[in-house]
Amino acid sequence: MDVPQIKKAAKVYDVVIVGSGAGGGMAAYQLSKAGATVCLLEAGGYFDPADPKYINQLKWSYESPRRGAGTTRAFGDFDAAWGGWEIDGEPYSAVKGTEFHWFRSRMLGGRTNHWGRISLRMGPDDFKRRSLTGIGEDWPIGYEDLSPYYDKVDDLIGVFGSKEGLRDAPDGRFLPPPKPRLHELMIKKAGKSIGVPVIPSRLSILTKPIHDRGGCFYCAQCGRACQAYADFSSSSVLCIPAVKTGRVTLINGAMAREVITDPKTGLASGVSYVDVPTMTEQSVMGKVVVLAASTCETARLLLNSKSARFQNGLANSSGVVGKYLNDSTGASRGAFIPALMDRKRYNEDGVGGAHVYSPWWLDNKKLDFPRGYHIEYGGGMGMPMYGFGFGMEGRNSIVPGRDGKPREAGGYGESLKDDFRRFYGANIGMAGRGEPVPLESNYCEIDPNTVDKYGIPTLRFNYKWGEAEIKQAKHMQDTFEEIIHAMGGIALGKKPGPETNYGLEAPGKIIHEIGTARMGNDPKNSVLNKYSQAHDVKNLFVVDAAAFPSQGDKNVTWTILANSWRTSDYIIDQVKQKNI
Structure with missing residues (x-):
């Protein structure tokens, strides 16, 4: 008692x-x-x-009150992230002249x-x-x-992954990787032609069941969190x-x-x-x-x-x-690939991420910046959205017409619908993720x-960001251009230059x-x-x-x-x- x-x-x-x-x-x-x-x-x-x-998982955009727009969550209503860079009632600030997200x-x-x-x-x-x-x-x-x-x-x-014997990207105890999709096969071929390695990605997604967890069923919606526990979440x-x-x-x-x-x-x-x-x-x-x-x-x-x-x-x-x-550096570029136009439609979702990536492949001692980066790729026939395939920053892209002559993409009515059908699956994206130099400042x-x-x-x-990170971002952009050219592609938008630190994302935006x-x-x-x-x-x-x-x-x-x-x-x- x-x-x-x-x-x-x-x-x-x-x-x-x-x-x-x-x-x-x-x-x-x-x-x-x-x-x-x-x-x-x-x-x-x-x-x-x-x-x-x-x-x-497997909900349509129209099932959201906002049709999938990210007005309440950073990556859309169905994304499995309750929060974002801004949370009501939880502010943070930055010293004048600096930035962090x-x-x-x-x-x-x-x-x-x-x-x-x-x-x-x-x-x-x-x-x-x-x-x-x-x-x-x-x-x-x-x-x-x-x-x-x-x-x-x-x-x-x-x-999942593959044994490659690379010092900078040590091998693990891998599950079988998924097969590369068409655009990834083209990226791999282009990378080989210019000396950029493209190998199977290493993602914590189960390509076969283990420990009473289900295998991936290739809905490509890992960002919504997996009901089969086929991807890793703590x-x-x-x-x-x-x-x-x-x-x-x-x-x-x-x-x-x-x-x-x-x-x-x-x-x-x-x-x-x-x-x-x-x-x-x-x-x-x-x-x-x-x-x-x-x-x-x-x-x-x-x-x-x-x-x-x-x-x-x-x-x-x-x-x-x-x-x-410090946060990872990040810069990206998109491209239109004419060879991928007018494709036959088939289920190409795959896992919720790229099936291939490029580990760092160069010696920084021979470059003007001290740390490397890897490249992540995107593309394929995912869920289409308005503006998909028509350039960046509000500009229309110049693309081949059905007669082979160049013209502006998009427009209205029948022309717009026709372009959507033709260009679906013909875009790729690539993003560099690099190492910064840690600074006390x-x-x-x-x-x-x-x-x-x-x-x-x-x-x-x-x-x-310091000069090392800005020079690294320039190298990323130059590499993206080489890959796009080797694929016979058309880079979307204006190539980022020194006025934007070569497209270097603001600190904190990569969330690493x-x-x-x-x-x-x-x-x-x-x-x-x-x-x-x-x-x-x-x-x-x-x-x-x-x-x-x-x-x-x-x-x-x-x-x-x-x-x-x-x-x-x-x-x-x-x-x-x-x-x-």
Whole structure:
């Protein structure tokens, strides 16, 4: 029987995890399997793509009140991303003269519900940039440290691809890749003629069923999240199975405010959060705290976690928290391919992404920029839309008429309908995704003048592209032109020039940000050690991309997953040894 005047002690979990994306989902999955009691905090709502009330696959655009327009979500009403670059009541800002766009998903699984599923390993050289080039920073670990975990991630989650023996794009444990479609065969032929490799993509989409998950049925709608669990999302593959162990308490609508620390020991003791439905302050206690809220959100948590012991923010004795922020570079180009006109119609959907891509193929020592990029391709007979095939920036394209003579495409009535039929499937697109040079001058910090609707101080960004990234974008555009020419194509729109930084996307637009709590051997210039453990707080860990000193030209999700698994193993080992 309870004694009324004695307050019951709050439950203390073995581990409290903030964020349910790739890093948080993997940590919850591995730690709960090891027997730990876990509290998983997610700022957004619950989501299961196999639950009928969440399924948006195979719906027509006209089933949306906005006919599929992206007025309420960044990528359309049916897209599996509850959030975007702008969220009502959650502002952020930028220092005058700088720019950064911060994408956030408020849902179980975070941004893994909508992404390209491009699942690339870092190469051996990606971990040793400073040693090899004198620019940037080395990681405190190497490819040999993560390789066994990449293998485990491949086996657990599934990724298709092909063995190519490339140092910059290490091979994995692959499922069979899908066959290239017609436009991809043409891209591959054109690439070979000019020395650009084009190989099967490496996507975490199941081309055959594994682990009670269904195989891809080629609807090409992975961005809506898969009801068959045939693609990787942290919600379906990691979080939901972790909750089913009975050792994970999932709290949705938990907007983390700060990490609580013990004033005597300085150790993390829990997390304070705002309960979104009630807008009340809550806290959850744990013996270990793991941050996986995403690169910038993790930095905000650390910087807002101030105390007498940590006056500049938690784990920030180095002053590095928030610094060395960087996002992938990105530039793109579209083209019209006359050889693909007047095609026979057939089901060409394929997986939700390109069946081929180009890994980096050149030696930067022979170029005027220090880091490489890869190329992602698009095209085929997907869902048509108005304007498809008729140029860019509102201009009509000059195309061959039925008599072979050039004329403007489009128009009205019968001419427009005829052109749509003829040009359907005759467009391609290509996008470069490159590695920037991490700079201390690119950072996020707490805005002293603004709080969000939860009363939590918000972030202010300072980010500018450097000459290295601008020259890289120029090289991308030159390469796109070569590929288009080799295909006998017509580039759409005016070629981007120096006035637009050669079409270089604004920082944050590629949604690959990393680096605000980087790992390193020296506590004076890094936040975490080689196990993603805070130098200043031994029971605090970071398992999202904030830990990464650099990103290579690779999409970082596969490395987040591998590193989180490695860190989880370390936590288990340290607990057994009673070190934490």
